[in-house]
Amino acid sequence: MNSATVSAKPALINLLDFDRKGLQAFFVELGEKPFRATQVLKWIYQEGISDFDEMTNLSKSLRNHLKEHCQIKVPEIVAEQLASDGTCKWAVQMHCGNRVETVYIPEERRATLCVSSQVGCALACTFCSTAKQGFNRNLSTAEIIGQLYLAQQRLGPERRITNVVMMGMGEPLLNFDNVVAAMNLMMDDFCYGLSKRRVTISTSGIVPAMKRLNEVCDVSVAVSLHAPNDALRDQIVPINVKYPLKELMEACREYAKTGPRKHITFEYVMLDSINDSPEDARTLVKLLKTVPSKLNLIPFNPFPQSPYRCSSNAAILKFRDILHNAGIVTTVRKTRGEDIDAACGQLVGQVQDKSRRHLKLQAQGLSHGQ
Numbered sequence: 424m425n426s427a428t429v430s431a432k433p434a435l436i437n438l439l440d441f442d443r444k445g446l447q448a449f450f451v452e453l454g455e456k457p458f459r460a461t462q463v464l465k466w467i468y469q470e471g472i473s474d475f476d477e478m479t480n481l482s483k484s485l486r487n488h489l490k491e492h493c494q495i496k497v498p499e500i501v502a503e504q505l506a507s508d509g510t511c512k513w514a515v516q517m518h519c520g521n522r523v524e525t526v527y528i529p530e531e532r533r534a535t536l537c538v539s540s541q542v543g544c545a546l547a548c549t550f551c552s553t554a555k556q557g558f559n560r561n562l563s564t565a566e567i568i569g570q571l572y573l574a575q576q577r578l579g580p581e582r583r584i585t586n587v588v589m590m591g592m593g594e595p596l597l598n599f600d601n602v603v604a605a606m607n608l609m610m611d612d613f614c615y616g617l618s619k620r621r622v623t624i625s626t627s628g629i630v631p632a633m634k635r636l637n638e639v640c641d642v643s644v645a646v647s648l649h650a651p652n653d654a655l656r657d658q659i660v661p662i663n664v665k666y667p668l669k670e671l672m673e674a675c676r677e678y679a680k681t682g683p684r685k686h687i688t689f690e691y692v693m694l695d696s697i698n699d700s701p702e703d704a705r706t707l708v709k710l711l712k713t714v715p716s717k718l719n720l721i722p723f724n725p726f727p728q729s730p731y732r733c734s735s736n737a738a739i740l741k742f743r744d745i746l747h748n749a750g751i752v753t754t755v756r757k758t759r760g761e762d763i764d765a766a767c768g769q770l771v772g773q774v775q776d777k778s779r780r781h782l783k784l785q786a787q788g789l790s791h792g793q
């Protein structure tokens with residue numbers, strides 16, 4: 424052991440990395456009572472206090488210990504863009520230099536925050552701009568809950584965030600533990616107290632993780648389906664090769680039995696002449712009849728050099744009517760924040776790609792030069 428190792432100060436523990444259970448265990452290990460966790464959570468998330476000296480219901484010695492060994496550290500908002508429809512997009516800088524994007528979507532009766540779970544994405548859905556960025560790493564729990572913390576702080580108490588969708592950059596179920604801990608904090612009465620119906624995780628269909636989620640966390644689930652059969656889904660959502668529709672729909676049926684909404688929301692991006700024919704719609708009806716479902720049609724949002732176009736309005740409406748007439752509740756998602764590239768699939772951040780995917784795409788002339 425050299426002298427540098429001996430004198431190196433251990434890294435401070437970021438208390439935003441713990442959900443309530445984790446924080447209770449942390450305090451018990453310090454010889455404190457578990458209820459210290461709820462006191463500290465309230466200071467952090469409800470009072471917005473990050474200075475341990477101001478946590479006046481903790482003993483002086485505990486405050487001193489926390490000051491020496493812990494921190495409350497959030498990432499930093501480095502850019503803000505406001506769209507004409509009130510949607511706001513923030514670039515959130517992580518301490519490693521990477522950036523992700525977080526989007527605030529105000530509506531008449533609710534305000535939704537779209538939160539990122541990874542820097543980039545390791546999946547390669549062909550119509551998604553985040554996918555083209557490649558992948559760097561999972562976000563920590565602090566970096567995920569930090570997006571809600573920062574957004575709420577920025578918006579102030581008058582503009583409360585009522586809903587969170589894990590639909591930003593990344594595949595949340597491939598960052599399982601950190602995403603679950605962050606969602607626990609979103610729903611915890613001592614933190615944000617959002618109802619489980621108002622926290623939604625969106626997945627491209629990581630089947631084993633959907634089963635695990637069912638056991639540990641009770642949130643609403645949306646599945647990015649995008650194709651009515653394996654042949655097409657294998658091409659545009661390649662994770663389908665590993666977890667084909669039969670397994671995916673089985674996992675959805677299981678989740679719907681116990682999940683807070685008793686149905687699964689399926690997302691389906693409308694790609695001109697790819698997945699939008701009346702025959703596709705009829706095949707989709709048969710597939711969705713096997714699961715309690717709702718369907719959300721998403722007009723494709725273009726990005727530079729994407730190989731697709733959005734389906735025509737007429738095609739989208741016809742598609743919707745076929746599903747609707749077959750008894751499946753179908754909505755067409757209103758595109759929000761389009762003028763600031765904040766719409767679905769347009770989030771790019773700044774990713775130091777470790778997967779080298781952007782290099783491969785550049786070679787094929789498909790990257791958009793981020």
Ligand code: SAH
Nearest residue numbers: 551590594625626627647690723724767768
């Ligand atoms: N990886 C997760 C979370 C991303 S959510 C998932 O796949 O569900 C983002 C949603 O927007 C997904 O349904 C995704 O498939 C969809 N999407 C991606 N690119 C899009 C684009 N260019 N236009 C419209 N929707 C898109």
